Amino acid sequence: MKSPLYDWHQLASAKLADFGGWDMPIEYPKGVAGFSGGTLAEHAAVRERVGIFDVSHLGKISVKGAGSTAFVNTMVTNDLNRIAPGSAQYNLFCNEDGGVIDDLIVYEFADDDIFIIPNASNCAKVAEGLAEKAPSGIEVLNIHQDFAVLALQGPDSEKVLNNLGLTLNLEYMSFTKTKLPGYENLGDVIICRTGYSGEFGYELLPDWNSAESLWKLLVAEIAKFDGRVCGLGARDTLRTEMGYPLHGHELSLDITPVQASASWAVVLAKENFRGKAALEAEKTAGAKRVLRALKCNDRGIPRAGMSVLDNKGEAIGEVTSGTFSPTLKIGIALALIKPEFKVGDLVQVDVRGRLSSATVVKAPFVASHVR
Numbered sequence: 001m002k003s004p005l006y007d008w009h010q011l012a013s014a015k016l017a018d019f020g021g022w023d024m025p026i027e028y029p030k031g032v033a034g035f036s037g038g039t040l041a042e043h044a045a046v047r048e049r050v051g052i053f054d055v056s057h058l059g060k061i062s063v064k065g066a067g068s069t070a071f072v073n074t075m076v077t078n079d080l081n082r083i084a085p086g087s088a089q090y091n092l093f094c095n096e097d098g099g100v101i102d103d104l105i106v107y108e109f110a111d112d113d114i115f116i117i118p119n120a121s122n123c124a125k126v127a128e129g130l131a132e133k134a135p136s137g138i139e140v141l142n143i144h145q146d147f148a149v150l151a152l153q154g155p156d157s158e159k160v161l162n163n164l165g166l167t168l169n170l171e172y173m174s175f176t177k178t179k180l181p182g183y184e185n186l187g188d189v190i191i192c193r194t195g196y197s198g199e200f201g202y203e204l205l206p207d208w209n210s211a212e213s214l215w216k217l218l219v220a221e222i223a224k225f226d227g228r229v230c231g232l233g234a235r236d237t238l239r240t241e242m243g244y245p246l247h248g249h250e251l252s253l254d255i256t257p258v259q260a261s262a263s264w265a266v267v268l269a270k271e272n273f274r275g276k277a278a279l280e281a282e283k284t285a286g287a288k289r290v291l292r293a294l295k296c297n298d299r300g301i302p303r304a305g306m307s308v309l310d311n312k313g314e315a316i317g318e319v320t321s322g323t324f325s326p327t328l329k330i331g332i333a334l335a336l337i338k339p340e341f342k343v344g345d346l347v348q349v350d351v352r353g354r355l356s357s358a359t360v361v362k363a364p365f366v367a368s369h370v371r
Contacts, residue, residue, distance in 0.1 A: 004148050004211040012229065013181060016333040019232060020120030022057035027231035030083070033223050042236050043326040045228035046197050047366075050154035051231045052218050053191070055196075055203075056211065058149045058361055059104075059123025063114040063130060065138035072106060072114050075130060075274055077257060079137070079267040085110050088173045089304060090265055092257050093126055094275030098282060099253035100260075102126050103245065107175060115190075117149070121246050148211030152218060153201035153238075155369065156225040161202065163221050166191075170202075172371045183217065186210040196235060198242035198368050240323050243293050243334060243363025249320045250291055250334055256280045258338060261291040289317055289336045293363040296331035300349060300356025302348075307350040308335050308358075316341060319349060327366050334363075 001022040003009070008018065012032050014025035031037030045051045049138050065070055066205065073080040076091040083089050088107045092100050102122035107115040118126045127142035152160060161168065165181035168191060175192035187207050195201035206214045219229055236246070245251045250260050257266050258279055268280050294302065302322030309318050317337030325332045341347060343362050348355045 001057070003054055004208050005054045005056065005215055008215065009054070010213060014231060019057050020122075022120055024057050025054065025231040026233045028229055032219065032229040035223070035226070035228060037228070039231065039233040039237065040326050042228045042230035042234035045226070046154045046199055046230060046234065046238055047327060048155070049227050050152065050156040050160055050222050050227040051230040051234070052151065052222055052227065053216075053232070053235055054148070054150040054215070055151050055232075055235070056148040057120040059116075059118040059120060059126065059327070060143045060147050060205075061116040061118065061123065061127050062128065062141045063116065063134070063138060064112060064144050066112050067135070068114045068138055069108060069111045071134060071138055071298070072116075072130070073270070074272060075133060076095065076106065077266040077273060077275065079270050079277070080106060080108065083108055086174055086176065088194060090177055092251070092262065092265055093129065094257070094279070095253065096275055096278065098256040098275045098278035100247065100251040100255065100257065101129065103251055107190075122247065133218070145208055147205045148208055150204045150206070150211070150215060150218065151195055151197075151201065151235075152204060152222075153195045153197040154199050154227070156227065157199075157201045159225065160218065160221045160227070162216065163224070180214075180217075182364055183213075186214055186224055189214065195370065196244060197238040198244070198364060198366065198370060199238075200369050200371075237323050237326055240321050240332060240334065241327055241365045242368060243336075243365065245291075245334075255336065256282060256287070259287045259289055259291065276343065280296065287339060290339045291320070291333055292337050292341060293365065294319075294335055294347065294349065294358040294363050295361045295365065296335040296349070297331075297357040297359060299331070300351040300354070301331040302333035302335075302349045302351065302356070308337050309348045309350065309355070310341075311346055311348065313348075322349075325365060331358075332365050333358070344345060
């Protein structure tokens, strides 16, 4: 599958790779518009100024009909009654065993109009799962290629939109549907104060066919702030520094929200939702492994799948995500380990046969500026 910006990425000499069946840019080694490129430069731009990502591979699902909010609320772990139309909410879509089919963002346009953004590879599964349980009168549609998703992230992102004539004053996790002044031909654009970088930012959802035109406007505008066009490599280092989960790493059918320290997105007080009984039982019994953040004390760079050991050399878990932190200039990781290991404890990571010392720390690794 290809993003509506695929040709643009190729012309920009992006390094492309498969993400959930989509050819997406990892980085722009040669840079764009005369600016330096590569994952480190792209990461720094988002932390310090502004960057833009094409994340159109993310799924899109429409749920419409009377009672759509109430129906979707029985299928996700968080509580949609806690938000109002114009707001979005992070959610987990579980099976009856508490395994995570996907994590996703639910947008509430109205009680009868719900819009969902799941991960690329799981969009069809989520759409099928919802359609299978939807009562009469509620229509579930997989509209994966109806909208593009452009993530504008970084402290200067609001200024970029202001320069395009938009003054939105959106609270975190709220959204609006609007037109760009002077560019009404692009049609309506959904703009939400969300992101995956830990910085102040927005996600813009234009119509699929208008995406390239909007993208070019944004690329020209971020250049005025020494911004960067960013690939998914920087998106991954940014999200790891924040301790944000990635499905297939920190969340999966075998990794429950209780294990992944995502219980904040599970409202057990809600009357009923799929997976509730299993998650309630696991929380009561106590998870046998939990997600912890690890910060290396030496030059070791942890990677997913590496073993985590105690100081006696006994295996206590496994790294789920690991990278070199461009901000901290040191190796960091998220790992599922035995729950008795707490913040401040020393552990070891087997980095290709060499033991690297690490400390259990509290995520995020760097300060969050999403609000």
